[in-house]
Amino acid sequence: MSAEGGDEVYKYAGVVVNNDSIMVDKVFTYEIPENMAENVQIGFRVKVPFGRGDKLLDGFIMNLSEEYSGDVNYIKPLRRLCDEFPLFTPRDLKLMDFMKRRYLCTYIDAIRLLIPTGITKGITSRVESVLYIKNPPGGRLEKSPYTEIYEKVKNENGVYNKTALSRKFNFSLSSINTLLKHENLTTEEVVVNRLDHREYEEYSPKILNPEQANALETILTGEDNKYLIHGVTGSGKTEVYLHLVENMLKSGKDSIMLVPEISLTPQMVERFKGRFGRDISVFHSKMSDGERFDEWMRIKKGKTKIAIGARSALFLPFKNPGIIIMDEEHESSYKSESNPKYDAREIAEYMSAINGCKLVFGTATPSMDTYFRSKNGDIKLIEIKNRADNAKLPDMELVDMREELANNNRSIFSSRLFKVMDQSIKKGEQVILFLNRRGFSTFVSCRKCGFVYKCRQCDITLTYHKEDNLMHCHYCGYRQPVHQKCPQCGSSYLKYFGIGTERVEEEVKKYFPSVKTLRMDMDTTRKKNSYINIYESFKAGEAQVLIGTQMIAKGLDFPNVTLVGVLAADLTLNLPDYKSSERTFQLLTQVAGRAGRSNKGGRVIIQTYTPDHYSIQCSMANDYDGFYNKEITVRDNMNYPPFSEIININLNCAKEDLLIKTIKELGEKVKFFLKDRKEIDVLGPCPCAISKIKEMYRWQIILKGAFDYGLAEDIKDVVYDSLKNVYTEVKLNLDVNPNNLI
Ligand code: ADP
Ligand code: ZN
Ligand code: ZN
Numbered sequence: 001m002s003a004e005g006g007d008e009v010y011k012y013a014g015v016v017v018n019n020d021s022i023m024v025d026k027v028f029t030y031e032i033p034e035n036m037a038e039n040v041q042i043g044f045r046v047k048v049p050f051g052r053g054d055k056l057l058d059g060f061i062m063n064l065s066e067e068y069s070g071d072v073n074y075i076k077p078l079r080r081l082c083d084e085f086p087l088f089t090p091r092d093l094k095l096m097d098f099m100k101r102r103y104l105c106t107y108i109d110a111i112r113l114l115i116p117t118g119i120t121k122g123i124t125s126r127v128e129s130v131l132y133i134k135n136p137p138g139g140r141l142e143k144s145p146y147t148e149i150y151e152k153v154k155n156e157n158g159v160y161n162k163t164a165l166s167r168k169f170n171f172s173l174s175s176i177n178t179l180l181k182h183e184n185l186t187t188e189e190v191v192v193n194r195l196d197h198r199e200y201e202e203y204s205p206k207i208l209n210p211e212q213a214n215a216l217e218t219i220l221t222g223e224d225n226k227y228l229i230h231g232v233t234g235s236g237k238t239e240v241y242l243h244l245v246e247n248m249l250k251s252g253k254d255s256i257m258l259v260p261e262i263s264l265t266p267q268m269v270e271r272f273k274g275r276f277g278r279d280i281s282v283f284h285s286k287m288s289d290g291e292r293f294d295e296w297m298r299i300k301k302g303k304t305k306i307a308i309g310a311r312s313a314l315f316l317p318f319k320n321p322g323i324i325i326m327d328e329e330h331e332s333s334y335k336s337e338s339n340p341k342y343d344a345r346e347i348a349e350y351m352s353a354i355n356g357c358k359l360v361f362g363t364a365t366p367s368m369d370t371y372f373r374s375k376n377g378d379i380k381l382i383e384i385k386n387r388a389d390n391a392k393l394p395d396m397e398l399v400d401m402r403e404e405l406a407n408n409n410r411s412i413f414s415s416r417l418f419k420v421m422d423q424s425i426k427k428g429e430q431v432i433l434f435l436n437r438r439g440f441s442t443f444v445s446c447r448k449c450g451f452v453y454k455c456r457q458c459d460i461t462l463t464y465h466k467e468d469n470l471m472h473c474h475y476c477g478y479r480q481p482v483h484q485k486c487p488q489c490g491s492s493y494l495k496y497f498g499i500g501t502e503r504v505e506e507e508v509k510k511y512f513p514s515v516k517t518l519r520m521d522m523d524t525t526r527k528k529n530s531y532i533n534i535y536e537s538f539k540a541g542e543a544q545v546l547i548g549t550q551m552i553a554k555g556l557d558f559p560n561v562t563l564v565g566v567l568a569a570d571l572t573l574n575l576p577d578y579k580s581s582e583r584t585f586q587l588l589t590q591v592a593g594r595a596g597r598s599n600k601g602g603r604v605i606i607q608t609y610t611p612d613h614y615s616i617q618c619s620m621a622n623d624y625d626g627f628y629n630k631e632i633t634v635r636d637n638m639n640y641p642p643f644s645e646i647i648n649i650n651l652n653c654a655k656e657d658l659l660i661k662t663i664k665e666l667g668e669k670v671k672f673f674l675k676d677r678k679e680i681d682v683l684g685p686c687p688c689a690i691s692k693i694k695e696m697y698r699w700q701i702i703l704k705g706a707f708d709y710g711l712a713e714d715i716k717d718v719v720y721d722s723l724k725n726v727y728t729e730v731k732l733n734l735d736v737n738p739n740n741l742i
Pocket of ligand 2: 451
């Protein structure tokens with residue numbers, strides 16, 4: 001960057017400031033002071049004076065130039081460079097640009113994905129003094145505790161600081177100090193990793209069966225860059241992933257292994273660490289900023305070549321990615337719900353294109369979009385039709401709950417489910433019960449006047465939780481006690497309706513008092529290690545019944561589980577969303593896959609009020625293609641994705657009047673802008689299904705159709721322009737192909 005050898009001397013830097021307002025979503029030009037010219041690079045974090053008061057903000061360098069065409073009198077100088085290295089590369093700029101165009105996000109939203117969280121708040125590496133060997137203790141130390149200390153440090157060089165050494169082996173600090181004094185030991189400042197690395201058992205490679213071997217071969221030698229492994233649950237996809245990663249390691253390339261959120265991580269991490277050792281980076285949402293920073297740095301310095309994590313692991317600073325693998329490709333958690341509302345599948349695809357690396361999707365139940373594309377030849381399809389260890393798929397049974405009611409069974413268990421549960425428990429086998437709703441009762445209502453408890457801040461009914469005897473809002477966390485009498489009419493006919501997992505656990509305990517249960521849902525997994533603790537406890541057989549929400553539906557492998565009970569298959573089916581059939585099919589198939597993972601065989605009992613629905617029927621028959629063919633016709637007829645795209649323009653505001661006025665004006669402008677685009681439907685404006693969350697009213701406009709290149713961005717400009725006088729009060733959320741429309 002210096003003037004040497006005719007290189008350009010950069011005098012100006014384009015900077016994006018670390019601020020959320022859509023009004024500063026621009027690249028601002030700053031002057032580069034001479035003393036920085038030598039070091040400045042794209043991707044550096046800088047301090048810049050900003051606005052009228054010259055407030056010092058963090059900024060990020062997006063471009064460098066020799067000339068500036070505007071009025072230089074208004075140009076302020078960069079104040080200083082932060083960090084010792086740039087946080088992103090020129091190649092990352094392409095990715096940011098893609099995100100801006102595709103998800104209509106701001107620059108800063110895109111930048112934040114690529115840099116370590118917390119770095120702007122001052123998070124840095126943790127440095128500790130660690131003991132090192134210097135001189136071997138001479139004969140004079142023989143048989144003294146010093147020799148022992150020396151040996152420990154020698155064998156585990158660089159691992160211990162003074163307190164850790166003293167605590168773990170019960171050495172006194174004074175004897176350690178003596179060794180230090182005699183310079184047998186020295187201390188050295190080193191960067192330590194905050195992440196606690198558990199020990200993992202070795203997981204030795206398996207000999208691939210022909211279907212697995214074919215998958216591996218196809219991916220490694222194929223011309224294509226994008227693959228979909230459609231393999232039934234238990235078909236040994238993970239073993240294929242492990243072999244793929246091993247191949248990448250051999251050729252010196254990096255691998256990114258994505259799993260849906262935290263829930264799958266323990267098992268996957270267990271297998272990966274068991275195969276490749278500890279030098280794997282793990283990345284998930286429950287890590288602290290410090291831990292994330294450390295993992296980010298390890299990768300930046302090239303110390304690890306494999307990362308396993310949730311969707312954000314895609315953005316880790318690998319230099320030479322050879323493969324990106326996305327397990328459970330259909331999972332909705334691959335779509336971000338916060339800005340930028342990116343779809344990790346698309347980002348992975350874009351990265352694979354710009355880096356020339358392989359992309360592998362794997363799942364038993366491909367999403368409609370991905371399967372559609374694989375049928376069109378856009379993604380290469382690889383099928384694995386049999387379970388890896390030749391275990392049979394479980395026997396599936398359907399119970400029509402309307403008949404149970406007719407037979408006067410009001411319990412949450414059908415007589416059939418109850419009977420099989422009883423048998424399994426008596427045989428000492430394990431049972432999983434699945435219900436996709438947490439809490440005890442889903443709502444509390446007065447039987448006399450119809451009053452229903454709702455959240456004060458949100459337009460949503462409160463869920464009763466027995467744990468703390470309070471009603472909770474699942475959107476904002478608001479809690480309140482239940483009254484003895486109806487707050488509206490004073491009657492004492494308050495009744496609890498609808499069941500959640502807490503209630504299921506209570507019922508199990510009622511009917512099987514001696515049986516130990518575990519529950520896995522958002523309420524029991526808030527703490528950092530609770531998920532892995534429940535998982536390990538159930539795996540170790542410390543409980544016979546595991547009750548859970550969709551958290552347990554995903555890839556968990558428990559050999560002793562012989563029965564899976566689905567208490568209410570209709571829950572997901574009845575959601576007002578075009579994806580509800582797809583979700584139901586996926587969820588039932590995934591949950592069913594938890595049964596019969598050993599030679600004991602397995603049974604799945606599904607309770608439902610709509611036994612004839614095709615998503616239930618097809619999952620019963622393990623018929624993915626049957627489901628796909630039905631569903632794709634529905635999507636086509638309704639012009640839903642993959643035949644169209646959806647853009648949700650959501651506005652929220654504490655003032656309802658202002659919100660309605662603003663969105664109606666915006667609606668007119670958008671309609672005018674799209675008046676010659678008959679292929680795009682403009683739906684709304686109308687209030688969202690949940691019309692208020694946390695005191696903020698919510699309305700939306702939904703656009704549906706085929707958006708050609710640049711059109712979505714032009715619409716965004718219309719939206720920005722329409723909000724320019726109200727942006728401090730009216731908040732905008734743009735979501736391209738949202739997961740749901742509530
Ligand atoms: P999936 O991810 O496709 O649902 P898993 O990778 O969990 O399936 O594999 C299911 C089971 O089969 C696991 O217990 C795994 O250890 C076992 N398995 C996988 N591949 C083989 C193989 N080639 N030979 C024997 N067992 C295998
Ligand atoms: Zn009442
Ligand atoms: Zn609320």
